[in-house]
Amino acid sequence: MQKLSFIVPLVFLVGLESGCRRRPQVVVYTSVDQVYSEPVFKYCASREKLDVRPVFDTEETKSTGITNRLIAEAAHPQADVFWSNDPVRPFLLLRRGLVAAYRSPAAERIPARFRAQDGAWTGLAARARVLLVNTKRLAGRALPTSIRDLADPKWKGQAAMANPLFGTTTVHVAALFVALGDQAAKDLLNRIKANGVRLASSNGEVRRLVENGEVVFGLTDTDDAFEARKSGAPVRIVFPDQQGMGTLFMPTVVVAIKGGPHPKAARRLIDCLLSREVERQMAVRAAHIPLGSGVSAQGIRSAGEIKTMKVDYRAIAAKMEEIQPWLRKWAGM
């Protein structure tokens, strides 16, 4: 037993990373849901013969947690690539000079409005902000069709949205500020709050609330909405404001990190992430809408079929930071 007490800990030293990997390493931080991004990284690792090392974000701090880690590590970057689940947070990195421009040949098939001309950022595989409606709870009433329905008294206490301090809800709220103007957007949000809209911790929770019939409808992303539909729940997906300002589209975005330890491998990973196959996988697995040409998936509408909100993602990024103090008060944080 005495010998065991010294041998057992030593066994663990054998488990130390030996550094014997032969494939070039590349580190990617991502806020794309792990269940979707992990298979993509495995595909790219296999295709490009890379050792892909991912870091995933948690649901509760979606996207901003990982972005802030990138900023915290700015002095000595650990990541090579950042794959953001929204198009806005990469601008936080751009503004701080943490991004290295890379014009990938694979980006040529992505429409110009979804990428930077200098290759600083490139969008792919988008989500849309939709209303997920529980048709049983709806009980024959007219479908909600607009964001403004969250503030409609006839839906008092019957709707949900995720915390606007994180994730894609922040992007959406900032987009509303840009599209409607500050005062109109604040009025709308205050009316939404007064209308008893339930504030969930994440889009996933909004989906659960709608699936379970705890609310009639909720504001969430297309991937969560499609998961609800796939699960057999009595739900319907509505692309809001098709007669008005349009539905907000949020591409996922890839950027190369300046000063990352493995720049060559980073470029190969980016080329893979922007490929048709990855967009196809994201469409099939995660119901993300392909942006580039030559990709289609059953049940997924193409970007051209939906009226999208006309937005400037850079302006949304700036607005997002500006409205934070007001949003924190609004959310009670």
Add this chain to the structure above:
Amino acid sequence: MAHSRLQAALATGLALTLVIALSALPFLAAGLDRLPAAAGTFAELFGQGRLWRLLGRTLLLAGAATALATVLGTALGTLFGRTSLPGRHVLLLVHTLPAILPPFLVALGWFHVLGRQGLLGSAATSRWLFSPFGLVSIWATSFAPVVTWLALLGLRGVPRAQEEAARTVARPRRVFLGVSLPLASPWILAGALLVFALCLSDLGVPMFLRQRTYTAAVFTRLGGIHFAPGEALAMTLPLFGMALVLLAAERLAMAGRNPASLELAESSSPLFQRNAPTLAVGCLATALAAGLGLTPIFGLAWRAGLKGLAEAWQTGRHSLLTSLWTAGLAASLLLPPGIVLGREAARDRWTGRLADGLALLAFLAPSAVLGVGIVTLWNRPATQFLYAGPTVLVLGLAARYAFVPIRTTAALFGRSSPSLEEAAAAFGAGYFSRLGRILVPMHARGLVAVWLLTLLFGLRDLDTVVLFYPPGWESATIRIFTLEANGPLETVAGLALLHTCLCMVVLALFGLLLGRRRTQEPPSEAEP
């Protein structure tokens, strides 16, 4: 003699330096880097009352959970420790299970039992679970075993002669309430304080149950759109204050005794006569306690099924191995200084008290600040070889759980008389000889148990490492936490179950090492 004193000073100095470097430096790094920003925002953050109300709410929730856990734990500690109920040793281990698991895994298990689509779930049970009552209940049932064990040890530490003297004039119930319980109360109070600290610092359960707590707000503040760790640090200042208050309260509760030297007592004679009603009530209570421990695990197993387990093993075994060996390395790193400083604490020296206090503060302080401190401290060119790889996980776990080996080793060494070492010293044995040839061999089995206990704490950790885990080296708890929101339920439950099994194996080894043959004591002659 001088040579021995020099050895002792060197060993103690090195051990203390290591503990300070591991536990205190990250907080210092975070503080020095962010304190100006924190000071600037403190008035703005706390001037409006929102955060104070949130802190008050959190203290209330933690207090309620602590009260419930204390009542449960004291009753169960009595039943497990001072009765002769059949099967109590096994039931005690089963009851202990939730305490050795990451709390949010316990919550996940209960979700699969009481959630809307759970085994016994409905809309009503789901609403209850995702409410403050659910949070308090999960915390109480997860952490009650801490009080159970300390109550058990405290009650066993009651001098037998005092109880027997009291029994000549009073009934067993009065002896228990008037003599045994008051004498055991310092340990029970220490357990309650520890439970309160665990509730206050927990991140996983409030986030999973969508309950707003102060610690979760600090964590999400670090994830907010502004990268403002200064604000997060400002928000943690009240928690630091709470940690100091808890430490002071614990010292007071010990009433001058060395808190690091919980003496494992020898009195285990039954307090109550074994008759049919007592047996029935006792068996029911201990079975219920064990049932509460097993139910969430059963929930995970039910949800996972064989398919989920297979999928979890295929996709998550690397994370299980990462959890195991990083926690193992952290335990190995902490054991040698734990031996040196535990001995100091057992001998009631100031170096031992200082190390115990610092290490306990590091445990009680907010994990979010530790995370920022680890990044600030270790993400430098000279230390990239530490930060960029899995070693940073080892450092983070060691920073957080240094108090475990110090305190438990002190309790272990406190059982042996210093006279053995003094006798050896009289014959010229130096410090290292006495340590290596007397103390360590004498307590070898106990030291392995200490190592296993430290390993368990590392295995159950989520809050510490979630902010800085290195690429490709996610632990099982992180993987479960990140997958829980959108991953397949069966796979997530399967991984949680595999992690639970790993912790159970370690607990079983710990139980085997602690178990010892006892001669059966004659039943008490007390009147019913």
